[in-house]
Amino acid sequence: MTTSLPSIAIVGAGSMGGAILQGLLDPSVTVTGGIRVTNRTAAKAAAVRSEGVESFALENTPDANARAVKGAKVVMLGVKPHMIPDTLAELAPFLEADAIVVSVAAGVTTARMEAIVDNVVLRAMPNTPAIVGKAVTGLSAGSRATDEDLAIGRAVFETVGTVVETPESQIDALSTISGSGPAYVFLILEEFSRTAVDMGFTPEQALTLVAGTFEGSLALLAASDSSPEELRKKVTSPKGTTERAVEQLQAADLKSIFDKATAAALVRAKELAAG
Ligand SMILES: NC(=O)C1=CN([C@@H]2O[C@H](COP(=O)(O)OP(=O)(O)OC[C@H]3O[C@@H](n4cnc5c(N)ncnc54)[C@H](OP(=O)(O)O)[C@@H]3O)[C@@H](O)[C@H]2O)C=CC1
Numbered sequence: 001m002t003t004s005l006p007s008i009a010i011v012g013a014g015s016m017g018g019a020i021l022q023g024l025l026d027p028s029v030t031v032t033g034g035i036r037v038t039n040r041t042a043a044k045a046a047a048v049r050s051e052g053v054e055s056f057a058l059e060n061t062p063d064a065n066a067r068a069v070k071g072a073k074v075v076m077l078g079v080k081p082h083m084i085p086d087t088l089a090e091l092a093p094f095l096e097a098d099a100i101v102v103s104v105a106a107g108v109t110t111a112r113m114e115a116i117v118d119n120v121v122l123r124a125m126p127n128t129p130a131i132v133g134k135a136v137t138g139l140s141a142g143s144r145a146t147d148e149d150l151a152i153g154r155a156v157f158e159t160v161g162t163v164v165e166t167p168e169s170q171i172d173a174l175s176t177i178s179g180s181g182p183a184y185v186f187l188i189l190e191e192f193s194r195t196a197v198d199m200g201f202t203p204e205q206a207l208t209l210v211a212g213t214f215e216g217s218l219a220l221l222a223a224s225d226s227s228p229e230e231l232r233k234k235v236t237s238p239k240g241t242t243e244r245a246v247e248q249l250q251a252a253d254l255k256s257i258f259d260k261a262t263a264a265a266l267v268r269a270k271e272l273a274a275g
């Protein structure tokens with residue numbers, strides 16, 4: 001499948017903005033009018049410069065952000081949440097009237113951004129598997145966005161994976177699941193691997209066992225019509241070994257641990273929204 005996108009500027013092409021940039025550079029994607037990206041430091045700008053990407057650093061091009069957004073139909077904000085209001089205010093005089101502003105920042109609401117610019121604003125919450133084209137991205141429309149604007153936003157994020165459209169009232173919640181989620185997964189991999197090492201496996205063997213088990217289980221889930229619960233039960237032979245292990249895991253009340261973790265992330269999103 002090929003994707004055609006209009007000109008794009010990424011203001012703040014760090015971990016997340018840089019991952020989306022990788023998606024835009026896929027041979028199946030054509031960006032008419034070019035891609036311009038900015039960062040603060042020259043080192044970061046150099047790291048994301050490639051054929052078809054004009055990459056500016058504020059360090060040596062003070063008007064980099066203004067130059068990047070001129071002529072851009074999509075302006076993605078990839079800076080830290082606390083920087084969004086000032087960055088947007090700085091960009092406001094240079095944005096094209098029909099530019100769609102898409103923020104990936106945690107917490108910062110479209111209402112807050114719409115108070116700074118007259119443009120259409122969208123909010124997106126991708127995750128780092130974008131780097132390998134396997135992101136899950138939440139996407140929400142601001143009050144001025146049409147279905148066509150949302151479709152453009154969707155097309156941008158589909159270059160790096162799957163898009164889930166959601167009302168903005170749900171996007172902070174989505175962030176606590178899939179935005180932060182890769183960190184939870186890696187933490188589980190870390191701790192489970194430490195257990196394998198304590199049982200005598202080398203760190204390399206431990207990671208092969210643990211990561212391979214995750215990968216295989218997810219592939220099995222994708223290939224089957226069964227739910228995670230049904231697949232778990234197929235591993236858990238009555239009176240067998242797994243049953244004993246799962247009893248221990250259930251005693252730790254994993255659900256309540258995930259409830260607490262996501263609730264804490266949600267509180268932080270509200271703090272970021274308040275500025
Ligand atoms: N990391 C993640 O998993 C996710 C992050 N997000 C959101 O993405 C945003 C960025 O996070 P992340 O990518 O992790 O952070 P990074 O620090 O990796 O990226 C931020 C980038 O912004 C650049 N920058 C700083 N100031 C300016 C400026 N004034 N103009 C242009 N560029 C600037 C930085 O450049 P330099 O390094 O040269 O200073 C840096 O490359 C956040 O708002 C976060 O909420 C959303 C989903 C997931």
Ligand SMILES: O=C(O)[C@@H]1CCC=N1
Binds near residue numbers: 106175179180
């Ligand atoms: O931790 C953060 O604030 C960002 C948003 C979701 C993932 N990383």
